[in-house]
Amino acid sequence: MLEARGVQVTIGSKEILHSADLVANAGKLVAVVGPNGAGKSTLARAAGGLQRASAGSISWNGEPIERLRGRKLAKLRAFIPQRPRVPDGVRVQDAVTIGRSPHIGPFQRETKADRDAIERAMERAGVTQYADRLLTTLSGGELQRVQIAVALAQEAPALIADEPTSHLDLGASAAVARLLRDLADDGLAVVLVVHDLALATAVADEVVVVSDGRSVAAGPPLDVLTGACLADVWHVDAHLEAGDAGHTALHVAWLRDHR
Amino acid sequence: MTPAPRFAARALACALAITATAAAATPATAKAPTRIVALTPFTANTLAHLGIKPVGIGQTLGGHDKLDPALKSVKTLPLSHPAGPNLEQLAALNPQLVLSTPTWQRGETAMRKLGMKVVDVEPRSLAEVAVDTKRIGALVGRTAQANRLATQIDRGIANAQKNIRKHPTVLLIIGVGRTPYAALENSWGGDVVKKAGGRLLTRGLRASGGFARISNETVVERDPDVIIAVPHGAAGDIPRLARYLKTNPAWKTTKAARNKRIYVSTGNSLLQAWTDAGRTISDVRRSFLKN
Amino acid sequence: MPLRRLSVVMIAAVTLVAAIGASLALGAVSIPLRDVIDALTGNLDPGPFKQIVTELRLPRTVDAILVGASLGVAGALLQGALGNPLASPDVIGVTGGAGFGAVLILLVFPGSIALLPVGALVFGLAAAAIVFAVAWSGESRGGIGKLILAGIGVQAFFFAATTATMVIYSDRVQSAVFWLAGGLVSEGWTNTEAVWPYFAVGLIAAAALMRPLDRLALGDDVAASLGARPRLIRLIACATAAVLASAAASLVGLLSFLGLVTPHLVRLAGGTPSHRYVVPVSALVGATILLVGDTLARVVAAPVELPVGPFMVALGVPLFLWLLRKTV
Numbered sequence: 095m096l097e098a099r100g101v102q103v104t105i106g107s108k109e110i111l112h113s114a115d116l117v118a119n120a121g122k123l124v125a126v127v128g129p130n131g132a133g134k135s136t137l138a139r140a141a142g143g144l145q146r147a148s149a150g151s152i153s154w155n156g157e158p159i160e161r162l163r164g165r166k167l168a169k170l171r172a173f174i175p176q177r178p179r180v181p182d183g184v185r186v187q188d189a190v191t192i193g194r195s196p197h198i199g200p201f202q203r204e205t206k207a208d209r210d211a212i213e214r215a216m217e218r219a220g221v222t223q224y225a226d227r228l229l230t231t232l233s234g235g236e237l238q239r240v241q242i243a244v245a246l247a248q249e250a251p252a253l254i255a256d257e258p259t260s261h262l263d264l265g266a267s268a269a270v271a272r273l274l275r276d277l278a279d280d281g282l283a284v285v286l287v288v289h290d291l292a293l294a295t296a297v298a299d300e301v302v303v304v305s306d307g308r309s310v311a312a313g314p315p316l317d318v319l320t321g322a323c324l325a326d327v328w329h330v331d332a333h334l335e336a337g338d339a340g341h342t343a344l345h346v347a348w349l350r351d352h353r
Numbered sequence: 354m355t356p357a358p359r360f361a362a363r364a365l366a367c368a369l370a371i372t373a374t375a376a377a378a379t380p381a382t383a384k385a386p387t388r389i390v391a392l393t394p395f396t397a398n399t400l401a402h403l404g405i406k407p408v409g410i411g412q413t414l415g416g417h418d419k420l421d422p423a424l425k426s427v428k429t430l431p432l433s434h435p436a437g438p439n440l441e442q443l444a445a446l447n448p449q450l451v452l453s454t455p456t457w458q459r460g461e462t463a464m465r466k467l468g469m470k471v472v473d474v475e476p477r478s479l480a481e482v483a484v485d486t487k488r489i490g491a492l493v494g495r496t497a498q499a500n501r502l503a504t505q506i507d508r509g510i511a512n513a514q515k516n517i518r519k520h521p522t523v524l525l526i527i528g529v530g531r532t533p534y535a536a537l538e539n540s541w542g543g544d545v546v547k548k549a550g551g552r553l554l555t556r557g558l559r560a561s562g563g564f565a566r567i568s569n570e571t572v573v574e575r576d577p578d579v580i581i582a583v584p585h586g587a588a589g590d591i592p593r594l595a596r597y598l599k600t601n602p603a604w605k606t607t608k609a610a611r612n613k614r615i616y617v618s619t620g621n622s623l624l625q626a627w628t629d630a631g632r633t634i635s636d637v638r639r640s641f642l643k644n
Numbered sequence: 645m646p647l648r649r650l651s652v653v654m655i656a657a658v659t660l661v662a663a664i665g666a667s668l669a670l671g672a673v674s675i676p677l678r679d680v681i682d683a684l685t686g687n688l689d690p691g692p693f694k695q696i697v698t699e700l701r702l703p704r705t706v707d708a709i710l711v712g713a714s715l716g717v718a719g720a721l722l723q724g725a726l727g728n729p730l731a732s733p734d735v736i737g738v739t740g741g742a743g744f745g746a747v748l749i750l751l752v753f754p755g756s757i758a759l760l761p762v763g764a765l766v767f768g769l770a771a772a773a774i775v776f777a778v779a780w781s782g783e784s785r786g787g788i789g790k791l792i793l794a795g796i797g798v799q800a801f802f803f804a805a806t807t808a809t810m811v812i813y814s815d816r817v818q819s820a821v822f823w824l825a826g827g828l829v830s831e832g833w834t835n836t837e838a839v840w841p842y843f844a845v846g847l848i849a850a851a852a853l854m855r856p857l858d859r860l861a862l863g864d865d866v867a868a869s870l871g872a873r874p875r876l877i878r879l880i881a882c883a884t885a886a887v888l889a890s891a892a893a894s895l896v897g898l899l900s901f902l903g904l905v906t907p908h909l910v911r912l913a914g915g916t917p918s919h920r921y922v923v924p925v926s927a928l929v930g931a932t933i934l935l936v937g938d939t940l941a942r943v944v945a946a947p948v949e950l951p952v953g954p955f956m957v958a959l960g961v962p963l964f965l966w967l968l969r970k971t972v
Binding site for chain 1: 727
């Protein structure tokens, strides 16, 4: 569905991404991992069309992203930013309705189909019970799931989530992880930018490692995130262990200086 | 000489002797000031009429009225809000007395600190012109001349009011623009118009400062015969200002508009006092009120 | 529409209609209600009463509605586009520019007094254009921070220029003081005829911007995800607000209080930040407040006309504070 090759992004005078690849397919969850400042978010944003790429090719279902504008792209992919704005006075119901806007014409009102889609999105994300709550009264985890509901209201076959768990506690992170995995199992193409390698290993079908502006590895998590890779890219002595039923653990020699 | 006049002559001689002694015995500080600055056209001209040449006069704001020719060579001080003259320029003239107005109140404290005597003289009505003339005379030690001048002024004012045949309703406004900032009875201009036989549209209203923003509805209702505007601007602006005022749609139905009696007054004789107050009244009668 | 929002609209609408009636029936001159109605329906003989009702009060009422609505809408657009509750036409430099344009004509070129509304309008738009030109440069094109800072800078510049002009021409200052204090004038239809197209364009554009602005609520990234173009929406919204505020200033001087407070009143009373509610209701409430304020300013000390600013503040602020106390 998504095919991004050799993506180069320059912001201001700095070249953030030199050359990176990213592929996403329906029913699969791709985790994009890497150290801070490596360019993970930039790659995800470029792939999603929120950031212009200065070189490389990005295409959705074969169509180059330059030719996909506005609503067309909105019906193909939904983007969930890392730190969304939480405005005053807006209820969960209103926010998810905003997510439905690509399907509502300029002077049209919401139809029954739209209202149903909004209901479905809230249910899928598990936030129906918060429908009348103000966004400002939600906890971090609840808010993140509302963000996912907003994206689901777009009814796009692909979802790009930029570090949705970075600021959440353990329980909330697990809930979001479960939700995203379920969505992939339902048939969505999910791209997840994430820090937590254990979480990535548990939910992802494929992992892309971004380091210093390049994608240096791609493949199944356990194949890619070897001890050598972790040492190379993150400069730590660590290794991943995976059990069944998504039970993963990251073992780190925290106090050993590996340089 | 008959007995009564002889007695009077002797009484007069005694009085004179006493006065002379008293004058001789007065301390030196009561001597009349010689270095005087006059900040308004009225005070400057009055001094000139009293035969005194001030060391400095204020620049005449908002008008092209001529000062007494005797003042031609006198140094002019530019005036600006709110303090009036530049303090350094004023100090350089070293005046003993400054004749000022409440407009420059902010600067007067500083002037007094420099040791100058500052007196506000601003006649707000025609009756005050003679009174203030005498005040100036007393301040500068020309009481006799001032009294003569005051009498002359009052006579001029009285003469200018003779044979008033008509009493048109007059709206007197200042500033540019069509919203009437109207002169009330307790302003200089309002008093001049009243004495010239006009009935002010704003009669019955009072406000401090003598001006008020009047509703155009009142103008339409009270239907003035004459509208006199005193706008600011250079000579070249006056024709366009006049045209703008004459085409004010709000005044369309008034007698003033229909009879083409909307006038623009140049100069500032309707804004502040002038020594030749009688002339001001005659001018108003002749040019505007036509009575 | 939920009951709460509906009742706010109904109350505002009823008050507006009453205010229109009061504005036409009351004034410095007492005109019997019978004659007011006759004048409006064309049944009154020509004379001072007819002149007053149709040429003085009617245009002034229309001006008040146009200006009040425009300022309310301009404030709502700006607060929505910039995501900042303190946004008002001041922030994009319009008030400073318009003030300078007016003072330039009143004090420096009084002969061109007929061009006063045009001067205020042109300089208001020019100031906004400078703000946009600065804010739209660089990579953070249309970002909120740059826009607000540019607005503050341009505003300060024009206010300083205005003050300097007033000091240099201090003997002519009185005319400028009234204009700057802000207020409507009873001058017939000429000024309205000159600027009504700007109001029309601005209000129509505002109607079209309501949905797009709602899409900015969750941030620029979510808006982009939805296929909207947040920076373009922001630019058009600010430009529309600039046009509305400049046109308003050209008629009534500087009355920015309405643009700031009206949208807040509407949001607090109606309980929703959605632009599809706030924009039109701000028009309604803004028009009502200005009309009531102006009627009071004309009547309270008649035949003297007082400035309308204090009356609007007296009406709007207590209501605003009361609503503020009631919210969580």
